[in-house]
Amino acid sequence: MSARPFSDQAIAAQDIPDDSQLAVSFRLLLGLYAIIPLCLSLQLLDSWFWQGFLQEHLPSSPKQFLLFQIIFGTPHIVASSILLASNTEYLKFYKLKIILMTLAIMMIFGVGSLFISYKALYVTVAAWTVYHVLKQQLGVGRGVYRLPDWAFYLILWLSVAAGIFVYIGIFLKNSLDAQQLELIKLVAGGLCAGLVCSALLCRRYVTTQSGRYFLWSNVLLVLSSFYLFVQQYYFLAILVPRLVHDATAYIFYVVHDYNKHHSHPQNFMYRYAARCHVPVFIVLPLCSFVLAFVLQSCGDGALNALTEFLFGVEINKAVTLGFLGYLALMHYYTEAFTWKQGSPYRRFIAFSK
Structure with a gap:
């Protein structure tokens, strides 16, 4: 995310029309972190009483469950794309950046894939994914705990570094030997220890109770994922940050769209929804979940059938890997600036306790 994503001082309430005002609740955002003790409890119950049933039957990654991808990951990426594309003023405002990034993706992952190894590209995307997820969560919390810049970035980069090693250890474990996997665990563990020490060092700058809750919730987000990775509960290790990240993003998207379109729908999607008496709250989630299901x-x-009929050739994973991969990379890029203070998006966001 951006240097201060979602986290700068919220716009004043009067900047949003009174009859369509909705605010992002920090209490609700903090409540999402309840997934951490829930997943840890499942792991402990499985170890103590269920003889490792969950460990044996859960997949090594949530991505192996099509249902998981339809619920988490893909929908919020699709929702982000819909939010940008359906509001023409946003599309025009960011047109140059979108074109340049599209060309960069084509060069790096199209032409570049002929010269760059698959593993190098995979690690690059993995690092960007982890950075995106943790920068969002730490950025949201920054508005509450208000750490100095050096303290914020110390905790951020330790979190991201630890997260990258955990991510690689989970998704590339089949291509790593035992010694390499143990080294990854050792490095990730050292970074987690550094993260805890840094949080203890920086906590004196946090003056509010809610700020301390947010700070330690984000630290525990990384620590719990590392612990579940070491215990080989890979599904749960990815589920924890994935659920918190995706749900946080949806809260911002829905609040934005409610404040922008509730009183006077400003694009075709919400005008049609208003005619059908569909509540504003569910329009974007419904559209993104349906579209994610269809695409996944x-x-x-469908595309293979079409290309085989027209050209006599099949294109493997053109949608799930090509198109959705492009949307994911574009999502990581655009979220870095679309929610910054002063952006068009932020005109429709306010915060509450």
Whole structure:
């Protein structure tokens, strides 16, 4: 995310029309971190009483569950794209950046893939993914705990570094030998220890109770993922940050769209929804979940059938890997500036306790 994503001082309430005002609740955002003790409890119950049933039957990654991808990951990426593309003023405002980033993606992951190894590209995307997820969560919390810049970035980069090693250890474990995997665990553990020490060092700058809750919740987000990784509960290790990140993003998207479109729908999607008496709250989630389901479950098959009929060739994973991969990378890029203070998006965001 950006240097201060979601986290700068919120706009004054009067900047949003009174009859369409909705605010992002920090209490609700903090409540999302309840997934941490829940997943830790499941792991402990499985170890103590269920004889490792969950460990044996859960997949090594949530991505192996199509249902998981339809619920987490893909929908919030699709929602971000819909939010940007359906509001033409946003699309025009960021047009140059979108074009340049599209060309960069084509060069790096299209032409570059002919010269750069798959593993190098994978690690690059993994690092960007982890950075995106943790920068968002730490950025949201920054508005509450208000750390000095050096303290914020110390905790951020320790979190990201630890997260990258955990991510690589989970998703590339089949291509790593035992010694390499142990080294990854050792490095990630050292970074987590450094993260805890840094949080203890920086806590004196946090003057509010809610700020301390947010700070330690974000630290525990990384620590719990590392612990579950070491215990080989890979599904739960990825589920924890994934759920918190995706749900946080949806809260911002829905609040934005409610404040922008509730009184006077300003794009075709919300005008049509108003005619059908569909509540504003569910329009973006409904559209993004339906589209994610269609793309994930039917996209590759439908495109293959079309290209085989027209050209006699099949294009493997053109939708799930190509198109959705492009949307994911574009999402990581655009979220770095679309929610910054002063951006068009932020005109429709306010915060509350």
